[in-house]
Each structure stands twice: as structure tokens, then as C-alpha cells.
Amino acid sequence: MYQYDTVDKEFVADRSREFREQVGRRLSGELSEDQFKMLRLMNGLYLQLHAYMLRIAIPYGSLNSRQMRRLAHIGRVYDRGYGHFTTRQNLQFHWIKLRDAPDILDQLAEVDMHAIQTSGNCIRNVTSDPYAGATAEELDDPRVWSEAIRQWSSLHPEFSFLPRKFKIAITASAKDRTAAKVHDIGLMIRRGRDGQLGFEVIVGGGLGRTPYVGPTITEFLPANRLFSYLEAILRVYNRHGRRDNIYKARIKILVAALGAEEFARQVAEEWAKIGPEGDLPDTELARIRGAFAGTAFEPLPAVSQAFETAKASDPSLARFARNNLRAHKKPGYAIVEVSLKTIGETPGDATSDQMDVIADLAERYGQDDIRVTHEQNLVLPHIRLDDVPEVFAQLKAAGLASANVNLISDIIACPGLDYCALANARAIPVAQQIAQTFADPDRAESIGELKIKISGCINACGHHHVGHIGILGVDKKGEEFYQLTLGGSGAEDAAVGKMLGPALPYDKVASAIDTLVEVYLRERRDGERFLDTYRRTGVEPFKEAVYADAH
């Protein structure tokens, strides 16, 4: 966890004070809603169907117990006792009153949090690997780079009024848990042949109306040249990105129009003009690296007898261990995923009480470290295997022990028509129905990894394009219909899903998913995930079964 210094603290406090003034001008009538809109959108405050929604930044999905408790407190006092973790590792409160917003931002500032650039046409919260600092797969700690980008992008003088929003993801592992290839910029930390650290730079991926898997514009950028290169990319985009049509304004459209090669050439030309003056000094990068609180790992045996014994006597713990635990870089430790996809609940939601439980567990057993995943779950990245049974028991008591991470009920869903003014259809109840259809944990485990992602409209906040099964809500003459896509992936094997066939009515979606799964179980070969089977067989057997059923 990065420790704020005086500069960081004062920066956030200044921002909070500014927003209090702006809200004051709105409440006094000096500003109209229209004039105020630009200001609130720079502070993560949206006007939704029923109330204001406040989106709070959780930079690279990393927070400590004090921060989590503060979020719980805000949820209790100013919202309805819960919050919603998003696909960009942020947290949203959906029932906020405008007059409370300045107090909320002050409360956040006290614990080194903010809502800066969680909306608007600027560089948004940087996302990163939720296993950073805990996985043996990574080449470097991506949080160091994420934090440096957070600072560099905060109130950037030149890039705060871009053609459209701009999202950056960073990963340092071959296994991509950030959806880097469908971001405006995806940075993948690499080592050069001489061992030097650098980045593969992917630009122009994205979802929405026109989904793209982003092309690589440079295979290896030396790490210490990152900031001048980012400046070059942003400058080319700021000057040449389209501003005449918001649906064509993302950088992906510019990259596609120019072609990746020509875009890369323009960036290289600008980069050469900027030169190393645009880079962050190595001393500052070293300072940021040093400002991350150290972790104190004990030397432990790789196998915990206590844990093994507990698993042997408790099948539910064994199931949890199979599905929610990941290998830690240190022997005797585990990365524990906490599913926010309890069957029947809203994906990504956590109550204030649950947030407090997570905070307590992190403080007591987890080196005070909590992560949010882009798949809307939480992670306790450093848990001793010895402590897993106790952590599991406490999670279970809080309704947080669903053993379904990466399984069919671990669904991403946008807020949809239940909250969002843009949506055409509901997403949450569809997710709930599907989860209920596959509530039998043995069946879910036998199906294995299957990522379902649901969006309530074409803006694709639920990432349906990159779901192994994607579901898109559409409006047909006032009725909710759902288009299914198959074969998408947001991971290192990124791909955009292909449409299965005509859209289905609301009450047919869960049974169609059931049919797709049956086809997969019939067709699959050893060790194949749903996605692998689909890629081998193509769409035909799936299509046939779903639409035979529909008739």
C-alpha cells in the first residue's frame, strides 16, 4: 500500500475544498445543473435514474483496512448500507444526496482517498493486477508504475479535456487479470533480452459500440521512458482524436482509422521531439517504490498441516480452497479471493457490514492489504495457509464465502436498468437468474471456468464483448431482449465474442445459458474450458441447440 506524503495529502484536500465551493455555488443557484454538470463529472458524481451516484477511486484496486472501514461508514451514513465495486476496481454509491457529497469527499480525503477523475473525458483511474506483490508470476510490482501514473495523470494540465475518457491498465504477469488488451492503453511489463525492464504498449483496445482488441504499437519500451511515451500517445490523441461524435471519439477509433503502424509512427515522431525531459526521474520512481508499505512474510513450510487437516474434515472449506485460493509467491501463504457473487445477490455489491469484516480480516490476518478485481470481487492477497480456515469461517459468517471464483456464477454485470439512465434492459436480475440456475456447486465446479458478462446497453460496461458468454440487453419496442455472444475473452488471449443469433426475451436467457452449457459438456475434450471447446467446434453446435430449443 502506497503511503501518502504531505504533497499527496494536501493535493487531495485542495481538491476536496474546491468541490465544496462548487457544490455551494450549485446549491445557492449560482450555477445551473447544466453548468454544474462539468464540475461534478470531474469528481465522479453522476446523476442517475433515482439519485446521484458517486464513484470513488480505488487506485489500481488497492486499499487498506482503514480505507475499507471508511467506505463502509460512508455507505452506512450517506447511502443505504452498501456499495458496488466496479469493473474498473472502483466503488460506487448509488443513493447519494448532492448536499452530502462535499462531506463524503472530506471523509475520503482523511484516509487518502478521492473521486478525482473517476468520470469525465480525462485519464481515469489506472487499473492493475489485483495479485500484485503476491504472485510469483510477475516481473515487477505493477503498483509502483500505477501509482506513478496516478500522480502524473492527476489534474494533468494538457490532458484533462480529451476527446473522450481514457483508461490505462498495467500488468506484470503473463496471465492478464486486468483486461489490458481492451483498454485505451494496456501496459504489459516485459524483460528485454539484456534483462532490462520495459513495457509492451498496446493502444486502442476497447469495448462499447465498436469493440477492438488493441494492437501493440511498441514491443519493448524501456521502463524509464514510460512517461514521455505516454505523453506522446496522449498528445497525438488529444490533437487528432475525433470530437464530432462521442461514439467515435475514443482512441481506438483513431488507431483503427490511421492503422496501428501509422499511429505508432506519429507517436514515435512526437516522442522524439519530447525527449527524456518528459520522463519521471529515476529518483522519484525509487521514492514511490519505497513508499509502499513493506510486507513482512514469515518463513513458513509450503504445506500447512492445520489447513490440510481442516480441509479434510470440512468439504466446504476444501471447495473454497479449490476455487478461491491462488498460489502465493511465498511458501505457506495464499492469495484469497473473496467472491462478491453470492447466488441471488447483486454482482459486485458489498454491504457496509461485509466491508467491515473484510477490513478486520485484512488487518488481523492479511498485512492490512485488500484488493478489488476488475471482475468485481475482493482479494486478501497475503493470508497464511494456517489462517485460511479461520478467515473462511469469518467470511462464511458474513455471507462472503461463495466458492465460485471464475465459475459460471462469477458474473460481471453492469448496474443496468435498475439504476442507470443509459440502460435498455436490466442486467442484475439476469445475472441472478443465471446464478440460481447453476446454484448446485458440484455442477458449477464440473463446468469449470466460464466467464459470463452482462451489459444492459451497447456501452458495454458489463464487458459482454469479452465474456466467454456475453449477454447484451437491447430494447425491442419497449421490451427487454438479450443478444448472446460467444467466444470473447478479456485475458491474455483477448478476443471479441461473436453473436450467436437473434436476441432472446428476458425469460429465456437463463435456459439458453443452460443449453449452451449442456452442449459444452457434451462436446468438451479433456481439460477444455468452455472457451476452448467453443474455439475448437465453432458456433454451430451451440447455435443449433439454443435456437432448436427456442422454437
Added chain:
Amino acid sequence: MPTLIRRQDDDKFVLADDPFTAVADDEGLPQGDVIISFTRFQAEGERLLAEGRAVGVRLEPAEEVEALAYDLPRIAVVALAFPKYRDGRAYTGARLLRERFGYAGEIRAVGEVLREQAGFMVRCGFDAFAPADGASPQDWAHAVHRHRHVYQRAADLRTPAFVERDGG
């Protein structure tokens, strides 16, 4: 006379008289100092400068500052237009004028210029502002000086956080 806020070298903001007349392409040229479009400057700039007038050029967001590179030493004002506050191209224009072309003349923000943009504008090198929201020089100064720290190097030469931390 429309309000013009000027940033002084000591980082104070004052109300200023504007000696320039902004002239649209379809208007006749008045006497005195003028700000004209880039198109008009290409056609008539030479003559106007020869008459001994001070000449400013207004660039629309799609017109790139590179086109002015060779004329900069004889241009008194570059007015960069914000047709909408959310059109951020002029920030790049201003920064390049200052940092890449070493332009020392006035860079003026015109169009939908609001106090909320003041901080960004000053950082990018603007030093004259024609606010569209009735903002006073006090409002402007308040907005610009609101943040005690900045994280980036930019055209205003403020000390970025990474230098501040290093004892700079």
C-alpha cells in the same frame, strides 16, 4: 470593452485594457491593432505588419500551431479558441508554443473560457483570458492558486511534486 484578464509575471491576475480588435473574416479591418484568423493572416498579415500594426492570430482547434512557427517572432498575440470548454486541443497548442517554439508573446484563451479551466490554462502557458462566465481577476486567481502542489512539469515552470520532494 470586453473583459480581459491578464496574468502578470508575478503570478497576479489583473483586469487589462485590450488594445486589440478581434476581426471576423467577413468584417472590414478597423484601424489599430487586430486579431485575425489564420487564413486572413496568410493573405493580409504581411501588409498589416508593414503598416506598423501589432497583429494577433486566432487559431481554431483544428489549426495546428506548427503552421505559425516561422511567423511567431512577429506575432503579438496567439489567440487559441475554445469553441466548447470541453474541446481541449488548445491546451496542447499553448504548451507547444511555449515549450517547443519558445514563444514569448501573449497566448490568449478565447471562446468558452470558464474559471474552472483557469488552472489548466495557466499551466499550459496561457497568460491572457477572455472569460465567458463573468469571472473576475479575483475568481481567476482563486482558481489558479487553489492547488498547492502539481504533479507534472508544464509550461508555467511550477515546481512539480517530484522536484519538491527531492528538496528542489
